[in-house]
Amino acid sequence: MIPPLRDRFQSLSPNIRGAGFVIAGAFILIVMASLVKHLGQRLPAFEVLFVRFLAGLIVILPVVWRTGFAVLRTERLPMHALRGFVGFMGNMCFFFALVNMAIADTVTIQFSRPIIMVVIAVLVLRETVGWRRAAMAVVGFSGVIMITRPFGEGFEPWALVALGGTVFGTLVVLTIKLLSRTEPTLTIMFYFAAFTTLFSFIPAMVVWVTPTWEELVLLALTGALGIVGQSMFTHGVALGDTSFVMPFDYMRIVYSFAIGFLFFAELPGAWSFAGAAVIIASSVYLLRTERGGRPT
DSSP: OHHHHHHHHHOHHHHHHHHHHHHHHHHHHHHHHHHHHTTTTTTTTHHHHHHHHHHHHHHHHHHHHHOOGGGOSSSEEEEEEEEHHHHHHHHHHHHHHHHHHHHHHHHHHHHHHHHHHHHHHHHHHOOOOOOHHHHHHHHHHHHHHHHHOSTTTTTOTTTHHHHHHHHHHHHHHHHHHHTTSSSOHHHHHHHHHHHHHHHHHHHHHHHHHHHHHHHHHHHHHHHHHHHHHHHHHHHHHHHHHHHHHHHGGGGHHHHHHHEEEEEEHHOOHHHHHHHHHHHHHHHHHHHHHHHTTOOO
């Protein structure tokens, strides 16, 4: 960054800087998703998924080397493996949905995670959820139904795959919460990269298609963008108040609508726009009530 611009950026409040990182990270992650969709037209989704995870493992290995391999000691290897498995399943569903349905619909459904979290909190964790949060979760899920359109000829079965990916993504968050009680962040990151690479390696080898040089470059770029985008998002959340910066992550939906239209000639229908509005509104409400600690 040019020094004057850098100094001016540093003078901004942490919330504004955090929002900037989240917005930029959101754009990078949607560019990555568009590359996945493009590559998936010829290469198997498992192959693209494997390269994405392998890139993460390659990036984290030098960090482990500098820190010392003692950081890899753990007594919770089964839990790390579980986190890797649900992470693999979540990304697999997301990648398959990206390839087979509109990028905007896939990304929008991914943002129903706060809604899924309420359901898991009630059914699995046996938590007591206030009636407002429960009602908002029902409203939010109606947005998913709008995108899925099970009430007519426009039914989109791949939306169910995207929803499955959201469920697995929510389980990833839960396993991180459990692991973070005893495990350092670097340990969690390494084993996630290792196990997801392992789980994706076998199916990728079964369906492997030799990529062209251009596709090989795009595969590498996909992995790099995924790491950079996620790092910027994480840094943005760490900089600002979560309740302030998290809603800016919904720019991914805006970006996905624009990129889907410009590069894939995808024009989502009225139900998709309506569903996106409902999911965004309900999810922001659930995030704010969760972070704000207000009775719901």
